[in-house]
Amino acid sequence: MKKTSYLKELTIKSTQKRRGTSNNRKDVMKIQSWLSLYAIQHPSSGTVTAIDGDFGPATEKAVKNYQIEMNLPVSGIVNQEVFSKLCGTMERAFTLSTAETDVRTLVVKAAENHLASFPYELQIKGASNSGPWVRAYMDGHEGSSWYWCMGFAQTIIDQAASTVGKNFKTLFPLTYSCDTVGTKGLEKGLLHRYQKIRKDPSLMKPGDLFLLQKSTYDWTHTGIITAIKDDVIETIEGNTNEAGSRNGIAVMKRTRNFQRSKLDVFSIDPLTLG
Template sequence: MARAHRAYRERPLLGCAPAHLARLLRWVQLMSPIRPLPPVISCARGAKGAHVKRIQEWLTLRGYGVALDGDFGPATERALAMFCAAGAAASWNGVADEIVVNALERPMLDAVADVRPVPDDLRSAVCDVAAQHLREHPREVGGQNRGPWVRLYMDGREGKDWKWCAGFVWYVLAQAAKQLGVPMPLKPSYSCSTFVERNRGGRFLPGESPQLVRRGDVFFVRRAGDDAGYQHTGIVVDVQPDHVVTIEGNTNDEGSREGYEVCRRVRAYGRLDFLSIAG
């Protein structure tokens, strides 16, 4: 499958008039930069390193829990043999090659693939992409805000300080925009409050005006009390007079802002504000 391109880095472009250069730079910056999935490194018993830990993470996510120590020992080898014997990959020959690793990572490969049928518009594309990710049950593994799904949504970052709800929103928007070949609808940030501030002009929809909210828009949960700012975000996939249905990352069945998975939620308008993806 096609791999997405790396994030854009601004650099001088020669031979362009200033006005044309400005328009070109704005277009490139608005297009959807997505980090490609990491390459597969074949390995076998005795190997050590991050590529082994990645295999162990996926074994655990697929129901074959092993220690996430980056050491390809007998337990990892046995878990891989069991995974292959279950019919998920070719017969185990002692090597975790591209065929085996791709089989392990199939949920992520399916999540980041172009949605089918091709959506007619960006709002439909955003909702379809979010639903496609939800079906593959993205979740943490190995600790708070850790694992391959978190690294996907956070451009390689992970750890306690990297709450990934905004990263999930950003990735879904980027994937949808990339498939349709259109600019990113919003300026991204991994901070919910900064995300709102960067896009407030012409895009901000206060929760008191729910009649303006549409499928594909982004919701934000206001912090409780007098402290300004936002603490959680996600994608709106259905709008009703008294509630919205959402798909959101770094949450759980209780709707926590510091959860561990991608979930579908039903939220009253209460403490919600929104950003429209169509200015």
């Protein structure tokens, strides 16, 4: 893969514990982040804690609660083995079988794999669009201004393309901007406008990107198309919510009526050839 920032989210430099002499603020924040992410899926676990880089009694207790949940020795200490369990969902999300060779199938499988791993953003120091999942998709960037829907979509395309030895950057540049991808699609003749899509839905296929059009050259949100049926597409989108926001909180599967929405479609056909 070209986008490899996720690897930094899977390791800590040394064992972290209360009053530890080798404690590292960034590593402690990673631990606190993953404990909080675990709590989102397991709200009664008691693992959510402040993400402040201080391995104090609250973090120690949260670690112990996690260790109880996972049937691990209850020490309140996080070594790499414990941390690997904490961030195991991300490692699984970025593991894609090499048995499949069809790029479109790989794109859909990669998107589904990430969806099943529950990527959520966190608020850290009052800033939304933060946490390990956002940094993984956004090449280390995070914070309120870093909308991550395109970062997610490009990560999925990158993962699928690299599995068969292809470079996603031949399709479009690494970017976090829907406008950049939309403009590149127009330049390459790969962007189908919503008016054409409505008349001929066969122009879009699973694995393509939709771009939600605000105006002719302004796109505000994107996601992976996973299925098309009748007037509806099924999608997997980053930085969205139950209302389909472009600045939501998670990766989610959605349905969208392309006959009623201004959904331009970027074809990934060049990655499927040769």
